Amino acid sequence: MQSLRNPLVTLAAGMFIVGGMHYAAPIVNLILLSFLLAMSVTPFMEWAIRKGARPGLAITVTILAVIFGGLLLSALLGVSIARMIEQLPAYQPRLVEVRNSLEAFLAGTGIDAARLFSGLKMQPERIMELASKVLSAGLGMVSLSLVIILIVVFILIEAAAHLRKLQQEGEAKGAMSRYFLFGKDVRKYLGIVSLIGLIVGVCNTILLLVLGVDFPILWGVLSFLLNFVPSFGFIISLAPPALLALLQFGWSKALIVVIGFFLINSFTDNVIKPRFMQKGLEVSFLLIVLSLVIWTWALGPMGAILGVPLTMVLSRMYREYAEAEQNRINQ
Template identity: 35%
Template sequence: MGSRAQGFFVSTACFVIIVAGMQAATSLLVPFLLAAFLAIICMPPMTWLIRHRVSPIAAVLIITVALLLASILIGGFVGASISDFSDNLPLYQEKLKTLTSEWLLMLESHGIVVDTSHLMQNFDPSVAMSLAGKLLSGFGHAMANTFLILFTVILLLLEGAALPGKWKMMGDQAPSTDHFKRFVDSVNAYLTIKGWVSLVTGVLTTIWLSILGVDYALLWGLIAFLFHFVPNIGVLIAAVPPVLLALVQLGPGAALAAAAGYGVINAIMGNIVEPKFMGEGVGLSTLVVFLSLVFWGWILGPVGMLLSVPLTMIVKLALETDEKTRWLAILLGPDRSALEWKKVEKD
C-alpha cells in the first residue's frame, strides 16, 4: 500500500473517530460551543467598555448581568408560550384534521376522487403543528445549562482581556496571532450582521402576524429570529407552524397572507439587505453551506444547525493554515477562492 493511500485511510479513520466522539459528547460540547460564540459576540462591547476606562472585571460583570437578564426574560417568555401552545395543540390538530376532511369532500363533490385512507395514512397534516414545540424544546435542552454557559462565558471574557498582556510577556517567543485574529474577526462579523438582520426579520414577522391576528405572534417572531441563522431551510421551517395556525384559526385567506408576508420579509432581508452588508459573503460555497447544515445538525442537533456556518468557517480557516490542507480550504470556498490563492502565491 502506497504512502498516499495509507495516509488517506489514516486521515479518514481519524475523521470518523473525531465525529463519533463529538456525537458521544454532544451534551458537553453544545454548552461550550454556545459559550464560545457568545464570548466572541460579547468581546466588542467589552473592549469598548475597557477603552472607556471601565476595569476588565467590571466590564465582564456588566455583560454578564445583561446576558443573565436577557436569558431570564427570553427563557420565561418561551417557557410560558410553549406551555400555552402545548395545551392548545390538540385543539389545533383536531381543527386541521377537520379542515383536511372538508377539503377532501369538496374535491370529491367536483369529481376529483382521492383515496382518503391512503392519504391520511401517509400524510397527517396535524403532525406539522407540533413542529415548533419540538424545535424549541431542542433549544430548551441546550439552554438548560444556563449557569454552565454563563460561567464559561465569564472565564473566556476574562481570559480574552488578559491575553494581550500574556502575549507581550512572551516577547519574541509569542506565536503568531494572525490566523486567530482572522478567525475571531470573521466569525464576529458574520454573527453581528446575521444577528441584526435576524432581529429585524423577527420584529417584522411579529408585527405582520399581529396585524393578521395570529396567536403567539411574538413566539413566531422569536422563531423567525432564531431560524434566520439556519441557512437555506431555516425560513421554511420557521414559516410552517404559524401559517398552519393562521389556516386553522383564521382561514385560508389569512394563511395565504401570512405565507406572503414571510416570503416578502425574507426576500427583502435575506436577498437584498443581508448580501449588501455581508459583502463577499462567508467564504463558503452554497453547496458547502447546505452540507454543513446537515452535518452539524446531525452531530449537534438544533444548535448545530444554528452554528453550522461559523463552525464550517472555523474548519476552513484551520485548513488554510497548512500548505498540505489548503486545497481543501479552496474546495470549501466559492469560485473566487482559487483566484485569491493564486494572487497570494504571486505576491
C-alpha cells in the same frame, strides 16, 4: 505515499471525532451553542472598544446585556412554550377541520386525499403528538439557559483577557494573537448573521403581533435562531406560525403570514445583508447542504443551526494548516 497518507489519516480522525460527537450530542450541543452565542456578541464588544469605549466598560456592558437579555428571553420562551403545550389540544379540532377541507378539495380534483394523508402519516393526532415532543424538547433546552449564559459569560471574560494580550503583544506575536486572527472571519460572519437575524426576528414578531397570531415572541426567536441556517432556515421558521395562523384564522391570514415573512426575508437578504457581508464571508450552497447533512446527523436538530459556523471554523483551520505546511516546505 506520505502525501496520500496524511489526508487519509486526517479524514479517518475527523470521522472518528464526528462519530464521538454524535453519541455525546447533548453535552456537545450545550458547549457549542455557548461558543456560538459568545462569538456572536464578541464583535460588538470589539466594535465598542475600537470606537473609544474603555475596555472594562465595553466588557461589563456586554456581559450584563448577555445576562439580563438571556434571562429575560429564557423566561419569555419558557412561558410561551409551556402555554403552547397546554393549548395544543385546543388546536386539534381546527386541525381536523382543515384536513377535512383539504380532503374535500383534493377529492374534487380526483385525488384520493384520505389514502394520501394516511400514507404520509398526517393524522391530526400524530401531528399534535410530534408538536408536543418538539415543544417539550425546546422547553428542556430553555431550562438549561442558565448554564448556557454562565458559559457565555466566562467565554467573554476569557475573550476580553485575550484581547488585552493581543493589544499588548501586537498582531505578529504570540499564539494568542494567532488565535484571535484565526477566529476573526468566523466571528465577523456570526456577528453579521446575528444582527440580520435580530432584525428579521423583531420584524416577524411585530407582524405576528399585528395579525394576532399566538406566541409571536416564540416564533420571532425561532426566526432569529434559524437565520444561522442559510437558505433552508427561512422555510423552516415560516412553517409553524403559518400553520398556527391557518388554525386560528383560516387561509387568508396564513397567506398574509407567508407573504409577510417572504417580504421581510427578501428585504434583509437583498438590501441589508449586502451592506454588511464582505466578499469572502458568503457561504456556498454546496457547503450549506453538506453542513446540514453531516452536522444534523452528528448533533441532531441543533446541528442545523451550528452546522455552517462549525464548517467555517474547520475550513479556516484547514487553510491555516495548509499555509503553515507550505511555508515550512518553502523554507
